Amino acid sequence: MDNFLKNERCPDSDSPKEECGIFGIYAPGEEVSRIAFFGLFALQHRGQESAGIAVSDGHSIRLHKEMGLVTQVFNEESIRALKGISAIGHTRYSTTGSSVLCNAQPLVGFSSCGPIAVAHNGNLINTSELRNELEAQGCIFETTNDSEVIAQLLARAYRGNIETAMRDVMERIKGAYSLVVLTPDKLLGVRDPCGIRPLCLGRLGNGHYVIASESCALTTVGANYLREVEPGEIISIGKNGLQEIQAIPMHRRATCLLEFIYFARPDSMLYNRTLHTVRRRMGQELAREHPCPGAHVVIPIPDTGTPAALGYAEVSRIPYGEGVIKSRYIQRTFIQPSQRMRDMGARMKYTPLKETLAGRKVVMVDDTIVRGTTTDKLVRMLFEAGAAEVHVRITAPPVKYPCFYGIDMADQDELVAARHSVEEIRQLIGATSLGYLSLQGVLRAIDMGRDNFCRACFDGKYPVPIPQRVKLTKMMLEEPTKRLAHVGTGSEESLLAPSDSEE
Ligand SMILES: O=P(O)(O)OC[C@H]1O[C@H](OP(=O)(O)OP(=O)(O)O)[C@H](O)[C@@H]1O
Ligand SMILES: NC(=O)CC[C@H](N)C(=O)O
Ligand code: SF4
Ligand SMILES: [Mg+2]
Structure with missing residues (x-):
């Protein structure tokens, strides 16, 4: 030990x-x-x-x-x-x-x-x-x-x-x-x-x-x-x-819907669909749901945002361009163990390409906003590089509920969309406009019905009911008092969501 x-x-x-x-x-x-x-x-x-x-x-x-x-x-x-x-x-x-x-x-x-x-x-x-x-x-x-x-x-x-x-x-x-x-x-x-x-x-x-x-x-x-x-x-x-x-x-x-949107590699297959294709279609759906007439360029936030930006550019007919370069040597920021590390990671990770950005109205496509650590820094970076407007487009609905099934989002307070409306988030990240793809749009892109997925972090419906009065945290086995709370919890309902279980 x-x-x-x-x-x-x-x-x-x-x-x-x-x-x-x-x-x-x-x-x-x-x-x-x-x-x-x-x-x-x-x-x-x-x-x-x-x-x-x-x-x-x-x-x-x-x-x-x-x-x-x-x-x-x-x-x-x-x-x-x-x-x-x-x-x-x-x-x-x-x-x-x-x-x-x-x-x-x-x-x-x-x-x-x-x-x-x-x-x-x-x-x-x-x-x-x-x-x-x-x-x-x-x-x-x-x-x-x-x-x-x-x-x-x-x-x-x-x-x-x-x-x-x-x-x-x-x-x-x-x-x-x-x-x-x-x-x-x-x-x-x-x-x-x-x-x-x-x-x-x-x-x-x-x-x-x-x-x-x-x-x-x-x-x-x-x-x-x-x-x-x-x-x-x-x-x-x-x-x-x-x-x-x-x-x-x-x-x-x-199956976890976020595997389709973000976690799994684009060259992997889930439900017999290649995720690169699915994410490109999410970008196409996003362009239909949240168009951006008059924009000059669509840029991805690499790596995961790349296929979706291609899809957005295809449907919107706005040219695709590279606006940020990602360091080859940095790991995923979302899966760093602490907020401090995630902040540093986001700053180390990207550099803007002024040639693509200066004086342009930019559509910035990314897959998710979880805590907001990445997005606000990116928007600021694009403006500092001379962008005239930054329109943020996200290929997932707002993440509002915690995940207890193996994803780093158990504390609802950490989720920016749990505490703020879309307009408030737009202001927080400093974007000209902000559009999230709807759950329906995500499902259309995958071409399967909602019942095939866990999507609890978006709609609060947990496929395996979360025990009541239990705070499931990463450190719960390292804090004995929290463990005691797990003994004899009668109900299987969660306090976290409006409609917790799909039973
Ligand atoms: O809102 P936040 O909490 O900041 O997290 C969201 C960001 O984290 C992920 O990127 P990441 O850099 O981890 O991996 P990627 O290279 O696969 O896109 C994701 O693709 C978003 O860009
Ligand atoms: N992310 C995971 O799948 C982690 C597996 C296991 N719960 C652990 O913490 O080691
Ligand atoms: S709540 Fe469900 S959809 Fe959301 S990350 Fe966890 S397993 Fe995936
Ligand atoms: Mg990313």
Whole structure:
């Protein structure tokens, strides 16, 4: 627990964070840890705090994890030391538990039938309840993250059949979870009954299987995309091949809408749609909903705003141009662990191109305004570079409600749209005009109905009800008094939204 004690608490760090990248491979005869490294590298955008790989040699499991980016955590030596037949990996963006080494993943639990490694993307909403119960039974926890509850439950339930044990655990845990699980002889891919976080299955040319958060990681390792892991499903891979098990009934499909808008890489596929195409269409819808007659140029805020700006330019017939250059070496600002770091990140990240901006009426297209950290600095920067007008266009509706399923927006106070109207936000960011794409517009661009998505941060309808009287925060397991609040909460309704549950 040394790392935990040394962690410096940031003033605003009590809110859950974004998400994580997970990867799994079962391929005897292949360099599985090197392939996992490449897979994790492709998933680096999903989490930049720590990375780790666990490898099985058929008998035991070895683990290497460190704080930092994938390329900082692994080198030739550490990859070579991880020899085996199967592997799982993780890139972390903390949502429950500080960003410290003991909370890095994969986590390894020890059962009476051998070791089990777990890597988790998502966030549970009944962590404290389960952890209190396990502690009362004598379980000793080594981390302050929610994922260890899964590892501990699994280790207790495992009596030789990992699929049955996993099903038992799925019946207990609530919230968002996409998992890869490794035992000495099996690899599992698991998705919660709403399929909130993505997870897909692919196959290498030699017939071996890989599982990844996003299809872009399959492409990187040369695997063909087969399909998404279904909500409530366990995919089990071992020496007898692949087994598909509908472990618990699908509740309903509720994949995170923000994965389509921002989180997932544009070259990934979700619901069989390439996200670059979807985002371009969001830009087209935005141009129809919020035109900007008389503007001279449409500029994207790279990277995620780029396809949408192309779409906006196509429909509006306003020329597309590059107005800001993004440093190649900076990471996502939205997924930095503290507000101070996010502020610095935004300033380091962009430089304006005066040639595109000076004297022009500019349409600036970005994907989301979450806290507003990025947008107000950008608008100021464009005016300072000589823009005559700055019209901000956003390919998402205002983010008004917190996310408890693995995204960095648990504190409603941090969300600028929770406290201000669109006109007030326009004034705050100093834009000439401001237009958000409607939920209908987003859904038209994806070409699917609203019932296929979690969109709770936009409309307050949570697909998995949030327990009442519970403040789910990133640090809740590091502050014992907050944990007590989780015991015996009767109602499953949230206090946060006008209409909280979709039940
Ligand atoms: O309102 P805020 O809280 O400031 O966050 C919103 C910004 O954060 C993200 O960009 P980011 O730079 O993280 O990643 P990207 O390069 O993928 O666009 C997002 O694309 C917005 O630009
Ligand atoms: N962003 C995530 O998916 C994080 C997974 C897990 N909740 C953790 O904090 O480690
Ligand atoms: S609340 Fe928002 S960010 Fe969270 S899972 Fe739902 S759509 Fe995604
Ligand atoms: Mg951005």
